[in-house]
Amino acid sequence: MSDFLIVGAGILGLSHAYAAARRGLRVKVFERSATPLGASIRNFGQALVSGQPPGQMLELAKASRVIWAHWAEHAGFALKRNGSLLLARTALEQDLLEAFCNGRALEHGYPVELLQGAALDALYDGQFRHHRAALRGLDDQQVYSREAIPALVNYLREQLGVEFHFSTLVREVEPGFLTTTAGRFSGEHIVVCSGHDYQTLLAEPMAQLQPQVCRLQMLRARPCFGLDLQHSLLTGLSCLHYGAYADLPQAQALRAEIQAGSPHLLENGIHLLISPTPHGELIIGDSHAYGSDASPFNAEQVDNWMIELAEQTLGGRIEVLERWQGVYGSGGPGPFSLLAVAPGVSAALMHSGVGMSVGPALAEGHIARLI
Incomplete structure (x- = not known):
């Protein structure tokens, strides 16, 4: 059994994987495509502190800045740090x-x-x-997402022992188990980071967010x-x-x-x-x-x-x-949602385009609360 099963290899999924794996936990990540293809590689790569509203989002962006610097150093991708x-x-x-x-x-x-x-x-x-x-x-930073996201995947796999299952569709989520096209997997915690796909998994609780x-x-x-x-x-x-x-x-x-x-x-x-x-x-x-x-x-x-x-x-x-x-x-009730769906099952969703700016620290806090 794994400690964490994470659905989605975009920035939120990878951030959750990092936050769990750096604590020595056993992590598996599932992604339906052969490589990440969603919002996390189609964007500008801007991790902005300056544009965030005061309060929680500003603090998340400041904390994420430190994580990006660590990733760039250890995963070996280019990070522009001159604002x-x-x-x-x-x-x-x-x-x-x-x-x-x-x-x-x-x-x-x-x-x-x-x-x-x-x-x-x-x-x-x-x-x-x-x-x-x-x-x-x-303090604003910028990466080239097409290169940074794959490099982050390699870092998590090779240095932190995260197990990736690409080209694998998750068909069903239930407490303790994922049913996928590659078989059935068990885990103590499941986190769904499915981007803008609101219908494949956990459709009913996601629908309540409008x-x-x-x-x-x-x-x-x-x-x-x-x-x-x-x-x-x-x-x-x-x-x-x-x-x-x-x-x-x-x-x-x-x-x-x-x-x-x-x-x-x-x-x-x-x-x-x-x-x-x-x-x-x-x-x-x-x-x-x-x-x-x-x-x-x-x-x-x-x-x-x-x-x-x-x-x-x-x-x-x-x-x-x-x-x-x-x-x-x-949409949604705010810039992001962290849903507790069932015992050991949660979802993390962004409702705005600032996942690169706040996602690393958002996942860090979420994993800390879950364990």
């Missing part, structure tokens, strides 16, 4: 960042600094001087000019999306300005994020469409709007190399 840049393009966006730095950032201990004037001009030899300010999130699915359009591109980007980039549009800023009075004024001038950005949930890969490319997005299912059809116009925003922000042209959809769980 993020949130660029203010307009006077209202600048006002919002100044208000945040003078108020909430001081009150709640956000590790940030506001760059303006000469400090802004010095970034990347003046590449961003056409903006008004930049909020640097000092979960939804969020669908994103995303791109991988190459800059057509000299830019060795080493920071994750955001813009003032992100202030309408992230809890650290979204409830500030200045954010409401900014929303009204965008609604008046560029309503298509709000209608499609577009707020620009750009992440550099270790190979000199850029991951660019994203849009947000919510519903019970994710439509398979991308709108070219949405991609064009994101490309236009990216080129304006970067100050140069880009060449698109790849397009895909990100899909993650949304």
